[in-house]
Amino acid sequence: MSMTPRETPLLLSPLRFDPVRVELQLIDQLRLPGEEVWHRYTDYRAVAEAITTMVVRGAPAIGIAAAFGVVLGAKQGAPLDEVIATLRRTRPTAVNLFWALDRMQRRATELGAGSPLSIDQLVAALTAEAQAIWDEDVGYCLRMADFGAPLLPPGNVLTHCNAGGLATGGYGTAVGVIRSAFAQGHIRSVFADETRPFLQGARLTAYELQKAGVPVTVLCDSMAGHLMAQGEIQSVIVGADRIARNGDIANKIGTYSLAVLASAHGIPFFVAAPRSTLDLSTASGRDIPIEERSTEEVVRIGPVRLAPVGVSARHPAFDITPARLVTAIITDAGVAKAPYPESLAALLAAT
Numbered sequence: 001m002s003m004t005p006r007e008t009p010l011l012l013s014p015l016r017f018d019p020v021r022v023e024l025q026l027i028d029q030l031r032l033p034g035e036e037v038w039h040r041y042t043d044y045r046a047v048a049e050a051i052t053t054m055v056v057r058g059a060p061a062i063g064i065a066a067a068f069g070v071v072l073g074a075k076q077g078a079p080l081d082e083v084i085a086t087l088r089r090t091r092p093t094a095v096n097l098f099w100a101l102d103r104m105q106r107r108a109t110e111l112g113a114g115s116p117l118s119i120d121q122l123v124a125a126l127t128a129e130a131q132a133i134w135d136e137d138v139g140y141c142l143r144m145a146d147f148g149a150p151l152l153p154p155g156n157v158l159t160h161c162n163a164g165g166l167a168t169g170g171y172g173t174a175v176g177v178i179r180s181a182f183a184q185g186h187i188r189s190v191f192a193d194e195t196r197p198f199l200q201g202a203r204l205t206a207y208e209l210q211k212a213g214v215p216v217t218v219l220c221d222s223m224a225g226h227l228m229a230q231g232e233i234q235s236v237i238v239g240a241d242r243i244a245r246n247g248d249i250a251n252k253i254g255t256y257s258l259a260v261l262a263s264a265h266g267i268p269f270f271v272a273a274p275r276s277t278l279d280l281s282t283a284s285g286r287d288i289p290i291e292e293r294s295t296e297e298v299v300r301i302g303p304v305r306l307a308p309v310g311v312s313a314r315h316p317a318f319d320i321t322p323a324r325l326v327t328a329i330i331t332d333a334g335v336a337k338a339p340y341p342e343s344l345a346a347l348l349a350a351t
Helices: 044-052 059-076 080-088 095-112 119-151 174-183 200-212 221-229 255-264 340-349
Strands: 015-018 023-027 038-041 156-159 189-193 216-219 235-238 242-244 249-252 269-272 318-321 328-331 334-336
Touching: 015 059, 015 119, 023 044, 023 059, 038 044, 044 059, 044 080, 059 080, 059 095, 059 119, 080 095, 095 119, 119 174, 119 269, 119 328, 119 334, 156 174, 174 200, 174 235, 174 269, 189 200, 189 221, 200 216, 216 221, 221 255, 235 249, 235 255, 249 255, 255 269, 255 318, 328 340, 334 340
Parallel strands: 156 189, 156 235, 189 216, 235 269, 269 328
Antiparallel strands: 015 023, 023 038, 242 249, 249 318, 328 334
8 A cells, every 4th residue: 555644634745655565656747737647666766867857846845755765775775875876966956855865864874773674674664764754744834834824915926836735745835835825715816927947837836726726827927027016916925945044045947036026016925945945054045056957948848849949048947036035934843034044043943
């Protein structure tokens, strides 16, 4: 029987795990919303490829998938240092990936310090750790929703990319806050940026919100300023892939533009992310590595080519939003506000 988080107010979890077969299952997020296709993995290298190609994406979900990738590597009898190194090379920006792998590395080291374990015993112990990471993530999302929902002012909220159940263990960071805010009557409806070039907003966020019964309207990325000027957007909330010590935010490309627009129109700009996304070892956004992805992901949508053959394109997958543009950062331990070096450190230290 496949395992899922034990807290289950889920819309759509992006992964399943079968502890009997020691098999990870991932929903192919490149094929949503047209079809729900689940792939099965027993090789950690295939999991690494799924993370790289964005079959699974979203910072918390990447971390969870990588944790189970370590379990698969243990089952294969591969050296765990090699397994973890392979998974660490998949995506450079999302700090949750490294946080989860560091946690699995520590657990493996603890296990190695005791009596020798059989492969089955090692796999069972590492599975329990990966499952704990997954369960905890759902709990973090639910607490973020509790902290964040009352902050959203009445009216319409705009979100960018996909920070929902598909990007996490199953409930969502920014989308989780939105879902709870709508259920509590704090907001009226949602605008979802389409989010070029992979269209995570149009394909995934709209898909999730529709399934949850939350009114959602898709926007081209360039429309937000106009609607803000018309008074149709009352708040913005996004997720994050890494948050620096000073409160600078790395998130999906296009987030910075939204923050500038929100500031120009006096609209609050919120970020929702678990504490595993906080990286106090990184001083500011200038120190966050920005993943540059393939030109082909920009000049094509699926099999359809948009630009002339031979024309190049840039694809920085993320941008940096300065802390001065962020109204508040919503975490599983509470809400941080400026000055962020002090408030984020206090939240990270909270039990």
